[in-house]
Amino acid sequence: MSSQMYREQIIDLYENPLNYGDLEPADFAYEEDNPLCGDVIRIAVRLDNEGRVADVGWQGQGCAISQASASLLTEEIRGLTVDEVREFPKERLLELIGVPLSMARVKCALLSLKVLKAGAYGIPDPQELRGD
Amino acid sequence: MLDVQQIRQDFPILHREVRPGVPLVYLDSAASSQKPRQVIEAMNGYYRKQHANVHRGIHELSESATAAYEGARTRIARFINAPEPESVIYVRNATEGINLVAQSWGRANITTGDEILLTEMEHHANIVPWQMLAAEKGATIRWLPVRDDGTLNMDRLGSFLSEKTRLFAFSAMSNVLGTINPVQELVAAAHGVGALALVDAAQHVAHLPVDVQALDADFLVFSGHKMCGPTGIGVLYGRHELLEAMPPFLGGGDMIRRVTFDSFIPNELPYKFEAGTPAIAEAVGLGAAVDYLSEVGMEHVHAHERSVTGYALEALSEVQGLSLFGPPPNQRGGVATFAVPGLHPHDIAQLLDEEGVAIRAGHHCAMPLHQKMNLPASARASFYLYTTRDEVDRLVEALERAKRVFRIGV
Numbered sequence: 001m002s003s004q005m006y007r008e009q010i011i012d013l014y015e016n017p018l019n020y021g022d023l024e025p026a027d028f029a030y031e032e033d034n035p036l037c038g039d040v041i042r043i044a045v046r047l048d049n050e051g052r053v054a055d056v057g058w059q060g061q062g063c064a065i066s067q068a069s070a071s072l073l074t075e076e077i078r079g080l081t082v083d084e085v086r087e088f089p090k091e092r093l094l095e096l097i098g099v100p101l102s103m104a105r106v107k108c109a110l111l112s113l114k115v116l117k118a119g120a121y122g123i124p125d126p127q128e129l130r131g132d
Numbered sequence: 133m134l135d136v137q138q139i140r141q142d143f144p145i146l147h148r149e150v151r152p153g154v155p156l157v158y159l160d161s162a163a164s165s166q167k168p169r170q171v172i173e174a175m176n177g178y179y180r181k182q183h184a185n186v187h188r189g190i191h192e193l194s195e196s197a198t199a200a201y202e203g204a205r206t207r208i209a210r211f212i213n214a215p216e217p218e219s220v221i222y223v224r225n226a227t228e229g230i231n232l233v234a235q236s237w238g239r240a241n242i243t244t245g246d247e248i249l250l251t252e253m254e255h256h257a258n259i260v261p262w263q264m265l266a267a268e269k270g271a272t273i274r275w276l277p278v279r280d281d282g283t284l285n286m287d288r289l290g291s292f293l294s295e296k297t298r299l300f301a302f303s304a305m306s307n308v309l310g311t312i313n314p315v316q317e318l319v320a321a322a323h324g325v326g327a328l329a330l331v332d333a334a335q336h337v338a339h340l341p342v343d344v345q346a347l348d349a350d351f352l353v354f355s356g357h358k359m360c361g362p363t364g365i366g367v368l369y370g371r372h373e374l375l376e377a378m379p380p381f382l383g384g385g386d387m388i389r390r391v392t393f394d395s396f397i398p399n400e401l402p403y404k405f406e407a408g409t410p411a412i413a414e415a416v417g418l419g420a421a422v423d424y425l426s427e428v429g430m431e432h433v434h435a436h437e438r439s440v441t442g443y444a445l446e447a448l449s450e451v452q453g454l455s456l457f458g459p460p461p462n463q464r465g466g467v468a469t470f471a472v473p474g475l476h477p478h479d480i481a482q483l484l485d486e487e488g489v490a491i492r493a494g495h496h497c498a499m500p501l502h503q504k505m506n507l508p509a510s511a512r513a514s515f516y517l518y519t520t521r522d523e524v525d526r527l528v529e530a531l532e533r534a535k536r537v538f539r540i541g542v
Contacts, residue, residue: 006483006537015539038495038508039478061508063476064538108478 006064007099013068018075023057030119031060031126034111039066041115042127043074045085053077053085058112065097065105070112072096077116085120088113134432140518142168142424154488157523162307162335162467162514163492164357167421171360174420175413185409187386201412204419205402211422212352213343214369218401221368221375222410226334227257229353229368230301232405233330234261236378237351238299244270247296249327251276251284251313252504253306256497258332262301276302278504282309282458289321297327304336308498308512309458310441310467312340319348328374334358338516339437339465341430344369356414361421365414368405375401382407433517437466440515444468444524451531452541457505466515469496472531475538477511483534489527 023029023044031042039062048054056074060067073093077085093113094101101109119125140146143166150156158166178200184193186201202217209217223229238261242248248262252275266273276292277285284302293300300322304315315331322329330351336342338359344352351374355366370378380387380398384407389397398404425433442461448454448468457469472480477493484491492512495502502509513527535541 006479011538038502039476040508063478065479102482105478105482 010064010068010097010099013071014064017058017067018071019056019058020071021057022059023055026057028119028122029125029127030115030123032111032115032118034062034066034107039063039108039111041066041070041112043070043112043115043119045077045116045119047082051081053080053082062111063108065101066108066111069093069097069109073112073116082120086117088117134428134436134517136436136518136520139428140520142170143518144169144172146518150485150488150490154486157487157489157526159513159515159519159523159527160490160492161338161516161519162358162512163496164363165338165360165516166518167362167417168360168424170424171362171417171420175362175417178413178416183413186412187403197412200416200419201410204415207419208367208422211342211426212337212367212369213345215345216372219370219372219375221370221402221405222415223353223366223368223405224364224411225355225357225366226332226353227261227355227366229351229366230257230330230332231261232368232381233351233353233370234265236381236405237328237374238262238265239268240379242266242269242271242298245296246271246298247274247294248272249274249276249292249297249300249302249322251302252278253282253284253309253311253498253501254301254303255307255332255334256499257334258301258303258330259500271298272296275500278309278311278501282306282311283463284311284313284318286314286317289318293321293325293327295325297322297325299328299330301330301332303332303334304342305333305339305465306458306498306501307335307467308469308496308501308510310464310469310514311459312336312463312465315347315349319350323348335465335467339430340434350374356418356421359418359421360424361418362414364411365418367418372401375405380404380407384408386410428517434465436517437515437519438462440519440521440524441466441468443521444513444515444527447524447528448531451528451535453535454531457510466519467512468514469510469512471507471510472535472540474540475534477509479538480511480531480534483537484527484530487526487530487533489523489530491527 026044027047029044033040041060043058046055058070186198205217209220319329328350331349333354337354352369357363387407481493
């Protein structure tokens with residue numbers, strides 16, 4: 001059986017992530033971990049004066065699927081309004097990842113979207129709450 | 133020595149293919165072991181010929197079910213050398229056994245300022261029930277440190293025990309590092325300050341001969357499903373006088389002698405702690421599992437595992453870039469936990485699965501230990517009486533392939 005789940009693009013993104021890094025100041029930011037596997041992702045978003053995503057940075061660690069998903073998602077949301085980000089369909093992200101995922105790995109794949117939406121809905125940034 | 137090929141004949145599942153043309157290499161027995169046909173057939177036979185509710189019916193089937201259920205208890209008691217069957221309480225698993233002690237003995241005996249000593253290598257099952265109790269009672273939890281080599285820091289044990297310590301609860305064998313702890317010594321140290329000792333033997337009972345009287349344990353818990361038995365059944369062993377003095381845990385049928393509109397009188401041991409219709413077929417299955425393991429001989433199980441584990445640790449240490457955790461083979465059970473920089477444990481497990489190799493990836497229900505080791509997660513291969521050296525070779529080949537997929541070391 002070929003490693004369908006690990007096509008070249010996923011591994012390329014794992015090694016050379018897109019939009020990786022901190023964003024200061026940001027209009028909203030959020031982070032969360034997936035305690036099952038120890039994946040953690042933080043996403044920070046800056047909006048332009050029309051309220052569209054102008055810049056986005058993410059940081060994290062974890063498996064190839066979760067990390068590649070964050071690169072793909074952050075590429076995709078530039079120019080979207082906050083409402084569009086809130087409505088971003090998970091099917092679209094899975095389509096971008098483009099490889100068949102087992103049930104357990106769908107969680108890894110969708111962690112970035114969960115984090116992004118939590119930020120877009122204005123849930124307080126856990127890092128701010130911790131004060132670090 | 134046991135004949136591993138003959139043993140494998142007893143385990144039907146080991147002969148299946150994961151996918152067409154890909155035979156199963158099951159290296160996740162520390163999470164749950166596979167079942168020999170003797171256990172499967174015992175449960176099947178019970179349902180086909182013996183089942184009725186226990187302890188109440190005045191009819192042939194109920195008496196036969198009761199005899200099967202209680203007969204299993206007697207054999208399990210003998211398997212761990214408990215002084216009498218009444219000190220073997222059936223629970224769902226080791227987790228429930230610990231919760232029972234925490235909620236029954238703990239709530240009656242722990243007060244503000246008391247200390248509960250745990251070790252840094254505990255499974256969440258032996259952490260969270262004590263955190264719940266400590267929060268309720270204002271008690272303090274202390275942690276005996278684990279050294280870098282994966283063994284407990286015995287030099288510091290004395291400084292963690294005092295007259296404030298009411299209980300020392302520890303794992304006999306770490307599910308992450310495989311470390312076999314010096315149970316007798318740890319129990320004696322607890323007794324030395326007047327504390328009780330609870331032994332989490334979930335890994336231990338499956339892999340080594342256990343004698344609760346020689347260990348002098350006050351409480352000892354284990355799960356059936358890790359030792360060739362079914363899920364849904366486990367054991368709390370307790371010293372008779374402690375169990376006798378403890379209040380009931382769950383209330384309901386079977387655990388009472390008499391109920392009035394005003395109150396109840398609890399039943400005698402072990403029924404005081406077995407409310408409701410129990411897991412009868414599962415108890416029968418666990419009885420068959422201890423018969424099976426006794427016939428093979430636990431010393432043979434342990435010797436086989438030690439040999440396979442030694443072989444695996446050597447083979448894995450030759451995989452470039454792989455780091456192994458835990459003590460040397462002579463101090464550990466059948467567990468090899470490792471990490472490969474640049475390759476997340478989940479990705480390792482997924483790629484190994486493509487080759488039919490089943491391992492565990494994650495924190496193995498021991499998040500504090502992973503924090504201490506500064507690892508978000510690890511990969512764990514675990515071995516049992518049916519594991520062969522060929523399977524270890526397939527693990528290593530699959531790991532090399534996973535590294536190639538991730539372009540590590542090429």
